[in-house]
Amino acid sequence: MEFNVLVGGEAGQGMFSVEMELSELLSRLHYHFFATKNYMSRIRGGHNFHMVRIAGDPVHALSGDPWDMIIALDSETEQYHKTDLSVSGVFLSPGQVKEMEQVARERFGGVTATNTMLVGLILAAIGCPQDKFSGIVGISSNPDHLSAGFEFARRWGVAGRYPIAPKAPAHCKFDGNQALALGALLGGCQFMAGYPMTPATSIMHYISTVALNHPVHFEQAEDEISAINMALGASYAGLRSLVATSGGGFALMQEGISLAGMTETPLVVIVAQRPGPATGLPTRTEQGDLNFVLHAGHGEFPRAIYAPGSLHEAMILARKSFHVADGCQTPVFILTDQYLADSVQMMIEEITSEIIRREYGSFDSSYNRYRLTASGLSPLACPGAGDALVRVDSDEHDEEGKITEDLGLRTRMVEKRLKKSDFLKKETVLPTFTGDPGSDVIVINWGSNKLIVEEAVRRIAGGGVRTGALHFSQVYPLTQDMVKPFNLKDKRIISVENNATGQFAGLLKRELGISVDHQILKYNGECFTVKELFQTLKKYLS
Amino acid sequence: MIARKESAWCPGCGNFPIRDVLESVLQELPGPANKVVLTSGIGQAAKMPHYLEVNYFNGLHGRALPLAVGIKLARPDLTVIAYSGDGCNYGEGGNHFIHTIRRRLDITILTSNNQVYGLTKGQSSPTTDRGVKNLLDPQGSENIPLNPVSLAITMGAPFVARGFAGEKDHLKSVIREAILFKGTALVDVLQPCVTFNRINTYGWYRERVYTLDKPAKNRYEALKLADAWDTKIPIGVLFRDDSARSRELKTLFGKSITKEAVEQMVCTKCVMMR
Numbered sequence: 144m145e146f147n148v149l150v151g152g153e154a155g156q157g158m159f160s161v162e163m164e165l166s167e168l169l170s171r172l173h174y175h176f177f178a179t180k181n182y183m184s185r186i187r188g189g190h191n192f193h194m195v196r197i198a199g200d201p202v203h204a205l206s207g208d209p210w211d212m213i214i215a216l217d218s219e220t221e222q223y224h225k226t227d228l229s230v231s232g233v234f235l236s237p238g239q240v241k242e243m244e245q246v247a248r249e250r251f252g253g254v255t256a257t258n259t260m261l262v263g264l265i266l267a268a269i270g271c272p273q274d275k276f277s278g279i280v281g282i283s284s285n286p287d288h289l290s291a292g293f294e295f296a297r298r299w300g301v302a303g304r305y306p307i308a309p310k311a312p313a314h315c316k317f318d319g320n321q322a323l324a325l326g327a328l329l330g331g332c333q334f335m336a337g338y339p340m341t342p343a344t345s346i347m348h349y350i351s352t353v354a355l356n357h358p359v360h361f362e363q364a365e366d367e368i369s370a371i372n373m374a375l376g377a378s379y380a381g382l383r384s385l386v387a388t389s390g391g392g393f394a395l396m397q398e399g400i401s402l403a404g405m406t407e408t409p410l411v412v413i414v415a416q417r418p419g420p421a422t423g424l425p426t427r428t429e430q431g432d433l434n435f436v437l438h439a440g441h442g443e444f445p446r447a448i449y450a451p452g453s454l455h456e457a458m459i460l461a462r463k464s465f466h467v468a469d470g471c472q473t474p475v476f477i478l479t480d481q482y483l484a485d486s487v488q489m490m491i492e493e494i495t496s497e498i499i500r501r502e503y504g505s506f507d508s509s510y511n512r513y514r515l516t517a518s519g520l521s522p523l524a525c526p527g528a529g530d531a532l533v534r535v536d537s538d539e540h541d542e543e544g545k546i547t548e549d550l551g552l553r554t555r556m557v558e559k560r561l562k563k564s565d566f567l568k569k570e571t572v573l574p575t576f577t578g579d580p581g582s583d584v585i586v587i588n589w590g591s592n593k594l595i596v597e598e599a600v601r602r603i604a605g606g607g608v609r610t611g612a613l614h615f616s617q618v619y620p621l622t623q624d625m626v627k628p629f630n631l632k633d634k635r636i637i638s639v640e641n642n643a644t645g646q647f648a649g650l651l652k653r654e655l656g657i658s659v660d661h662q663i664l665k666y667n668g669e670c671f672t673v674k675e676l677f678q679t680l681k682k683y684l685s
Numbered sequence: 686m687i688a689r690k691e692s693a694w695c696p697g698c699g700n701f702p703i704r705d706v707l708e709s710v711l712q713e714l715p716g717p718a719n720k721v722v723l724t725s726g727i728g729q730a731a732k733m734p735h736y737l738e739v740n741y742f743n744g745l746h747g748r749a750l751p752l753a754v755g756i757k758l759a760r761p762d763l764t765v766i767a768y769s770g771d772g773c774n775y776g777e778g779g780n781h782f783i784h785t786i787r788r789r790l791d792i793t794i795l796t797s798n799n800q801v802y803g804l805t806k807g808q809s810s811p812t813t814d815r816g817v818k819n820l821l822d823p824q825g826s827e828n829i830p831l832n833p834v835s836l837a838i839t840m841g842a843p844f845v846a847r848g849f850a851g852e853k854d855h856l857k858s859v860i861r862e863a864i865l866f867k868g869t870a871l872v873d874v875l876q877p878c879v880t881f882n883r884i885n886t887y888g889w890y891r892e893r894v895y896t897l898d899k900p901a902k903n904r905y906e907a908l909k910l911a912d913a914w915d916t917k918i919p920i921g922v923l924f925r926d927d928s929a930r931s932r933e934l935k936t937l938f939g940k941s942i943t944k945e946a947v948e949q950m951v952c953t954k955c956v957m958m959r
Contacts, residue, residue: 315951328947333937334759353950358940360758365784369751372744376724376755379742380763381938384755402745496944496951525938526740526756527720527763534734536743537727545735546693546743 151192152216203594207672263292270306319483324349326461336373342481343415371399381525387413404444409468427668428482445564452593483591506531519562578611599676699850699876730770730797747777799878807881843929844870897921
């Protein structure tokens with residue numbers, strides 16, 4: 144049993160608040176839910192809609208099934224979405240919302256109470272007992288406003304119409320960016336510099352709030368070029384450092400990526416993808432920047448790219464990124480997207496709260512920042528902590544860090560930097576398989592599509608067709624060891640990607656010689672729904 | 686002094702006296718030498734840190750300043766000096782120059798200003814005078830030259846000075862004062878380029894420069910000094926505001942967010958604004 148509701152209206156009409164309050168209450172009341180949003184690049188007006196799926200079992204994707212309830216704060220919601228209402232679905236017209244606003248004004252002194260009343264109405268629809276939320280402390284929703292929503296639900300015959308049992312165990316509730324920010328803090332991140340850019344901005348909001356009371360600093364830079372250079376300066380000076388941006392901002396950061404590679408300065412870079420080229424669709428989703436991140440920065444140096452598929456992975460990989468960036472003394476990337484950034488989900492998995500930190504050895508004045516070693520890794524020191532002078536240079540340099548044009552030394556330094564990729568091999572994050580290991584068909588995916596694909600594959604398996612899904616949360620480097628257990632060469636492979644050219648399929652071919660048989664691609668700026676993926680997969684499987 | 690062959694600079698380059706001055710200023714600074722960090726960008730001047738015994742981050746063209754900002758924010762205990770040429774600090778890094786001043790950090794910005802691009806072999810720089818012919822401006826530069834000291838004064842920099850590579854003792858006292866000043870300090874150093882700038886030579890400057898006894902009494906007076914160029918060029922501290930306060934920075938290095946703090950945050954609300 145599940146309940147799918149869409150709340151649509153103009154930006155500024157309060158849908159954000161409805162989603163925020165509703166997800167807070169659902170979480171506190173132990174309902175399984177998934178919430179995401181589709182919004183325009185503007186502050187007021189336009190047409191935005193928020194989608195919430197509430198269920199008796201864990202859900203981590205949009206179902207794509209017809210809406211059980213549509214709440215239309217404007218006429219466009221009716222125009223665009225009413226055709227997707229289920230036969231027995233409830234449509235709350237702008238007129239009905241006006242009625243609620245009238246009550247909000249009369250009884251609570253303002254229309255903003257309508258938001259909480261709508262939350263109450265939705266809770267009533269899923270059969271939540273009205274007395275249940277009175278016992279919850281610390282919620283921002285006003286109980287009287289919620290009760291008024293219940294009254295409307297009863298008056299319009301909606302109350303208890305879609306009964307859902309609250310069955311969620313102990314959990315945390317995050318959006319993707321929050322999970323990344325927390326992961327970064329667990330990874331010992333103490334410095335972030337950034338220039339606001341959707342959909343990465345809320346990572347900055349989060350870190351800057353944390354910085355108020357903790358040994359962490361956020362600096363708003365004048366541009367992304369400055370942001371990445373500040374972060375490199377801070378990392379050189381001794382702090383684990385982070386930048387986050389989207390494609391356009393990342394384009395500006397590229398010279399800094401290359402600088403990190405050359406100076407061997409550890410840095411974590413979050414690229415929250417949105418559809419390009421150029422400004423593209425600023426508030427929508429895509430997986431179009433894999434190739435960009437893969438090739439970002441001139442010259443040759445090692446890198447790792449992670450693409451988390453869930454909140455848990457976002458947190459674990461953000462934490463790990465700092466360990467790997469330090470360990471390999473190179474930039475490490477986290478490739479996420481608007482869909483994961485903006486989706487609010489529950490996380491049941493336990494996470495470690497151990498904070499990993501950068502530790503420095505002690506060095507005397509004979510210290511050389513770029514000492515040639517068998518592993519390619521030279522001991523890292525920071526300035527002003529001992530007798531060592533720490534000299535780093537964007538030019539080709541000698542072991543001391545002084546500029547050189549000794550071409551023999553140049554060759555050794557190139558080899559030194561590339562040798563460090565051995566460290567990445569030790570730290571490989573293996574892909575995860577779900578479904579039937581004996582299946583002839585395997586659905587390959589990466590990044591934020593993970594849980595959508597998994598649910599679609601489960602639905603197919605429910606129909607008696609054997610299938611499995613293989614998800615990559617480390618998209619680079621790719622090694623044969625990562626895919627060996629899955630016998631991909633003997634299987635029919637279908638790839639699922641949120642882009643137009645199948646960038647990951649291309650990478651699989653190039654790096655591992657694996658050819659994909661069918662590609663399912665979506666690039667209109669929206670995520671896949673379980674239903675559409677299920678139907679497309681079924682076509683290939685029948 | 687460094688041996689000629691150890692350096693990438695031309696014989697007679699104005700950067701040599703600046704290097705000697707910097708070396709002796711750094712040696713005489715109070716506090717341990719290993720607490721000083723130089724950042725630099727790219728260009729002939731930006732090679733400066735390689736010729737000094739000092740911590741340095743020689744970064745990319747135009748980016749000496751954001752590197753310095755990041756280092757200072759991370760480690761307020763370090764003395765941070767950003768050193769580069771006019772092309773680096775005012776051209777490629779012009780935006781950073783404006784915004785670094787706005788940040789109110791205790792950073793010293795030193796510029797070797799030779800009014801020409803040296804390493805790329807003689808093109809106009811942001812400070813090239815109007816009408817001066819260069820490789821890419823064969824008709825003569827048609828742009829208004831950027832005046833770094835008036836820009837810094839206008840942006841609210843609390844310490845703005847001009848030095849001349851041909852007046853070593855004076856330059857030393859100015860740079861020393863800039864580094865010891867608690868706040869953002871700019872020293873624009875007039876630096877003859879003996880290879881590509883045949884106009885602004887040692888002789889040209891010697892005819893014009895005169896040393897200031899004391900800074901101007903306010904920003905408006907300082908702007909008048911900053912504007913003088915044609916016949917009389919004042920060198921020294923143009924403006925100094927001891928009442929200006931730098932940002933308070935907290936200690937981050939060696940500290941860590943606690944496990945308990947993160948556990949508590951796990952329960953906080955989502956930030957839903959993008």
